[in-house]
Amino acid sequence: MKLNGPAVLRVLATALLLTGAIALGYSLWQHYMYSPWTRDGRVRADVVNIAPDVSGLVSRVPVRDNQEVRKGDLLFVIDQERFRQALAQAQAQVQARKAELDMRHRQAMRRMNLDSAVVSSESREDIGAQEKQARANYDASLAALDTARLNLHRSEVYAPVDGYVTNLNLHAGDYVSAGAARMALIDKHSYWVYGYFEETKLPNVRVGARAEVRLLSGGKPLAGHVESIARGIADRDNPTTANLLADVNPVFTWIRLAQRIPVRIRLDTQPGDLLLAMGTTCTVTIIRNRP
Numbered sequence: 001m002k003l004n005g006p007a008v009l010r011v012l013a014t015a016l017l018l019t020g021a022i023a024l025g026y027s028l029w030q031h032y033m034y035s036p037w038t039r040d041g042r043v044r045a046d047v048v049n050i051a052p053d054v055s056g057l058v059s060r061v062p063v064r065d066n067q068e069v070r071k072g073d074l075l076f077v078i079d080q081e082r083f084r085q086a087l088a089q090a091q092a093q094v095q096a097r098k099a100e101l102d103m104r105h106r107q108a109m110r111r112m113n114l115d116s117a118v119v120s121s122e123s124r125e126d127i128g129a130q131e132k133q134a135r136a137n138y139d140a141s142l143a144a145l146d147t148a149r150l151n152l153h154r155s156e157v158y159a160p161v162d163g164y165v166t167n168l169n170l171h172a173g174d175y176v177s178a179g180a181a182r183m184a185l186i187d188k189h190s191y192w193v194y195g196y197f198e199e200t201k202l203p204n205v206r207v208g209a210r211a212e213v214r215l216l217s218g219g220k221p222l223a224g225h226v227e228s229i230a231r232g233i234a235d236r237d238n239p240t241t242a243n244l245l246a247d248v249n250p251v252f253t254w255i256r257l258a259q260r261i262p263v264r265i266r267l268d269t270q271p272g273d274l275l276l277a278m279g280t281t282c283t284v285t286i287i288r289n290r291p
Contacts, residue, residue, distance in 0.1 A: 036204040036286035038197050040260060041213065045278045046190035048161055049181035052078060053154040058174045065168035068188070069159045075183060076157050076170060083152040090141070090148040097138040104131040161187045191276045192267060193224065195284035196260040205229060210287040211265045219274050226286065227266040233259060 056078040063075055108131045163185045170182050193213050197205060205226060213222040237249045265284060270276075 036197065036201045036209075036288065037284065038195050038201070038260075039281075039283045040196040041265075041282040041284040042194045042196075043215070043276055043278055043280045043282060044192050044194050045276075046187040047166075047278070048163065048185040048187060050075060050157060050160075050183035050185055051179050051181040052157055052176050053178055054078060054083070054151050055176060055178045056082065056155065058170060058172050058176055060172055061168075061170055063165050063168070065165060067165045068163070069165060069185070070162050071159055073159045074156060075159055075165070075185075078155040078157070078176060080152060080155045083148070083155050087145075087148040087152050090145040094138070094141045094145050097134070097141040101131070101134040101138045104134040107131075157183075159185060161185065161189070163188045186278060189270060191270060191278075192227070193265040193282060193284060195263045195265055197263050197284075198258040198260055200258050202229070202261055204288060205263055205286055212285045212287060213265060213267070214283045214285075215274075216281040216283070217275070220271075222267055222271060222274075223269070224265045224267045227264045229264075230262040233261060 058076055059079045060077040061075075062077075063069060063073070069075070108128055166184045166186050168183065170176075174182075176182050193211075195211075207226050207228060209226045211224045211226055213224055215222070239247045241247045263284075
């Protein structure tokens with residue numbers, strides 16, 4: 001069968017379209033399966049758990065929920081009356097111990113200057129031991145005084161970093177215990193991104209590679225670079241039993257999804273005009289073949 005000119009053109013056009021569709025499909029397959037990008041990115045930040053160093057009733061909370069604070073700003077105050085009384089008691093104890101030490105020292109000096117016929121060696125040793133004990137008591141009282149001063153100072157809790165008070169649930173009248181966190185502070189200078197990349201894309205991810213972060217909320221893309229790649233995730237199909245043996249799942253699914261590996265992205269700059277919120281979603285693209 002002999003084809004005329006228009007028929008040949010139609011065949012050629014169809015072949016070109018088919019070839020283009022195959023090439024486009026292959027390119028899209030390579031892009032979605034192997035290109036180093038992911039929509040599963042999360043903005044992260046360091047959260048400082050604020051815990052008091054002393055226990056007591058909260059007397060004042062001068063900050064508000066979601067308030068920005070600077071390093072050194074007052075966050076909350078624990079009732080100070082008990083700590084002031086403890087400080088006054090420690091100061092009085094120091095004065096008493098100092099008076100006792102001075103008395104023992106004078107007694108020791110008098111006995112040292114007396115003739116051995118008047119004061120026995122045993123008496124000198126006894127008073128010397130009493131002076132040493134008085135000095136030890138005085139040193140201990142000084143340490144207790146320092147502790148009392150420190151406790152009074154620690155009854156005021158200050159921000160250790162610049163950041164944002166988050167999910168505030170502390171009020172005047174609440175009781176706080178030493179070492180128990182009662183306030184969360186997000187470090188404003190610590191924002192970074194976790195990109196969860198499929199394992200098929202990891203061969204194209206390198207530490208130090210440039211990255212582009214686009215927030216789901218919009219705005220200009222953020223520049224960063226790959227800081228590290230996680231070296232392990234939990235294996236849900238192989239938990240450990242009570243006798244420490246592997247509990248292998250006997251069911252095999254025909255569809256096996258690629259695991260997602262966390263890749264930490266360090267932001268090159270902290271944007272001043274763009275709202276960054278920990279936990280928000282973003283798209284992360286690794287820029288290849290560029291310095």
